[in-house]
Amino acid sequence: MDPLSGAASVIAVVQVAGKVWSLCWKYYSDAKDSKPDIDRLMGYIIALQHLFQHVRDLAKGPGAAKLVASKELIEGTARELEWEFKSLQKVLEPGKRQGILKSFGRRLKWPLQKEDVEKIIQLLERHKTTLITAMNCDQMYEADTL
Numbered sequence: 001m002d003p004l005s006g007a008a009s010v011i012a013v014v015q016v017a018g019k020v021w022s023l024c025w026k027y028y029s030d031a032k033d034s035k036p037d038i039d040r041l042m043g044y045i046i047a048l049q050h051l052f053q054h055v056r057d058l059a060k061g062p063g064a065a066k067l068v069a070s071k072e073l074i075e076g077t078a079r080e081l082e083w084e085f086k087s088l089q090k091v092l093e094p095g096k097r098q099g100i101l102k103s104f105g106r107r108l109k110w111p112l113q114k115e116d117v118e119k120i121i122q123l124l125e126r127h128k129t130t131l132i133t134a135m136n137c138d139q140m141y142e143a144d145t146l
Helices: 003-030 035-060 062-066 071-092 096-103 114-145
Strands: none
Touching (some): 035 071
């Protein structure tokens, strides 16, 4: 894996995931009935952030050259996740109307339905599984070459 291109993709995912997590946190304090959904979504976002931070460290480390099998999968997953997180960020950013309501002391309304959160979590889980599988492929590849 080219340390610079792989690390850049991974860093972008970590950054945009952090922005989405922050937006979720803003809603968390205001959303009464949506707290369980927000909790679950935030948990998945944090887990993916941590996973990508480990991948970033591997991509920058001395073992980066050994990431032969997973290079394309990691970079592809990073691009897809960055796009997904940016789309989610747009949905979660409070609009002008919600900003005005918030300034008058009204609560922010969580913009996602339970079904939407489930779909997002399933998508994040698929990406996480792809990334873990890619990393396992590299371990098996390295074991075969020894």
